[in-house]
Amino acid sequence: MAQLSPLERWVLTLLGTIGFFAIWQGVAASGLVSHNALPTPAEVLATAWQLSFEPFAGHTLLQHLAASLGRFAMGFGLAALVGVPLGLAMGRWRLLDDIVSPIFEMLRFVAPLAWVPFAALWFGTGIGGPVMVIFAGALPPCLINAYRGAKLVEPRIVEAAQVLGASGPRIMAEVLLPGSLPSIVAGLRVSAGLAWQSLIGAELIVASAGIGYVMVQAQSNLAPSIVMAGMLAVGVIGLALDVALRRTETLVKARWGQA
């Protein structure tokens, strides 16, 4: 396992990037697979550009993305609002832990996407249904990381707050929450990834707008370049979310980590 020189690493990375697109381009242009199945990278980019201005499946790509992001924010926000306090409280109070844990463990084995039928049945296919599916996907990491974080808060610090007269809610807000913040933020990052993925799933199955809806419509129209443009958009947004939360995580660790 020899070390690479920076130059060698840089050249190989460049080669790898070029190679990836070259193989894609080569396969698409060679006629080995039907052109209807695999568009070239340039065609995908052109389609994405074109969709930004021309409506497809009712709206432009940006409008679809806005619809998706709105649902994402609601589902993810709801999961954080429920999961983090519940996890903290479970980490603090044994009885609550003993009551909620078995139910949570049981529900966790049901894949989040399996909630789609009920979500649609209960909350419709517009906003409520997808939001519930996102919630189901995003809740576990929020809850688990808040729970672990609360368990790891130095017990003496909790006791210090107790003997100084802090109430239960105050201990949660001023001791457990800041004490487990690094763990919570790490959980939120995982959670955001799962929320984004559940959103796409939900939109593929039941929705009338959104990036997943674009892709499933393109699939029925047998338009792989639109499908791939959708994948590109999904990837870019997912990456941006991840980078943003990673930044936050680093910041939080730097700010609270020395504790």
Next chain:
Amino acid sequence: MKDIRFEGIGKAFPTRGGGQFVALDDVTLTVAEREFVAVVGPSGSGKTTLMRMAAGLDHPTSGQVAVGGKRVTAPGPDRAVVFQQFALFPWKTVRENIAFGLRCQGAPRAKQDEVVARYLRLMNMEGTEDRYPHQLSGGMQQRVAIARSYAIEPDVLLMDEPFGALDAQTRTVMQEELVRLTRREPRTTLFITHAVEEAVYLSDRVVVLARDPGRLREIVDIRPTRIAEGWDEMAIDAVMDLPSFTHLRTHVWRLLRDQIRPDD
């Protein structure tokens, strides 16, 4: 001001084999109002457990603890605790740490500021109010913790080896400062330590515990000597050179020594 009464305190844990381990056995002890009592004992004698029971963080399996005549069931702001590991809130500044208990009581902002300023001055910490605990030395951190406890004006102060995590020099300085503070604002104090000199120097009475099971061995009265010789007006090293101090220290030390085993 309130007193602390331990009445026939016992603490037993069930063991794996179905038997039980007795950590404390029939301990009866009273800390009078404004009295400073130090508890020394070998590890395993249950001295910290005793303190935690007075705080309401631990509960006896027999007997009861009463503070000011009221049975202790839960922590309350009439009893403040200073922990060995300081237990400061790392995400709060010095000011916010000291003011925390007052905020819990809903004290107005002006009162909080006044109390914080007062204890910063008393503990020689002016200018540190906006620092975070990790920016302070161990000695400074423990000063904040002591100030935080004093700030809620508790009737009872419970200290669990507060200087145990400090280096020798800092420790001496802190002992001197604590004497200054406690003589100026005497409170009913239960001080847990395993350092004999510290116990003799600081307290009115030293309680010596025995272990297996943890129980009372002897109570040594320091106060009459201290008052008669005027220890409080002397520097700590001068006190520790006095024959009376050496005599008391050796007495307490002998009570402990025959309990110490090679594996300690």
Next chain:
Amino acid sequence: MSAPDLSVQRRADAGAPAPPRAARRLPRFGIGRRTLVGALSLLGLLVLWWVLTTGTGLVAPYRFPSPAEFRGALDQFVTDGYAGGTLWVQAWHSTRLVLMGFAVAVVTGVPLGLLMGVSPRAEALLNPAFLLVRPIPPLAWIPLAIVWLGLGDAAKVLVIWFAAFVPSVINTWTGVRGVDRTLIAAARVHGAGSRRLLTEVIIPGALPMIFTGLRLSLQASWTTLVAAELVGAFFGLGRVLDAAYRDINPAMITVAMVAVGILGAATTRLLGEAERRLIPWRS
């Protein structure tokens, strides 16, 4: 002593060893408190279910089934079948696809992770492709897989492969990089060749992380399969979910969800068992 008469109180038993206490047996239950509370909690949930759907009718049947309806749907599914097959047929169809996709992902992903962990050259060369593809969630491949391969089994296996591939590679790679350098040096000093180094030091050292990756892969496989079958399929539990949704049959939706949950739990269990057998040194 300053005032020996009053200040020193001696207790009767002071200094003497304490008489041994009779070992008193505490009343013990066969199970722990945690298990008991957990069982009560689940029981409470069942009672709540019955009360809401049957006892009071607060929850309408078209929103969530009553226990009796659930039982009825289960019987119907087991004996007559639903959406083209009985419970066993549909469950086996889904499980087979998950296992196939998962197996392909493991067989391709773990060696690739090993290669990237062992060779910095391979890592530098392959990492860009990985970084480009990774942000795309596995579920986003479903439409493309359908365009390429239709609604049959091949598309499902392809999508599961994509979903399960990434965790396999990344965790194997991380596991290899985390192997103690001293162990590798020690093996080298004792004359181990590259092959022996790989099979006897690096792979065992990375195995715990590899299994972490496999667990994530398996989870991703189930999630993806359910989604893929919901988007479009001829058979499988996802197809049952979809059909039950279209028929507005909440009881059958619940049966299918429970089946998916049990299968997911069972396969995870199996993997855990394999891990225990393969890594006996980790208690």
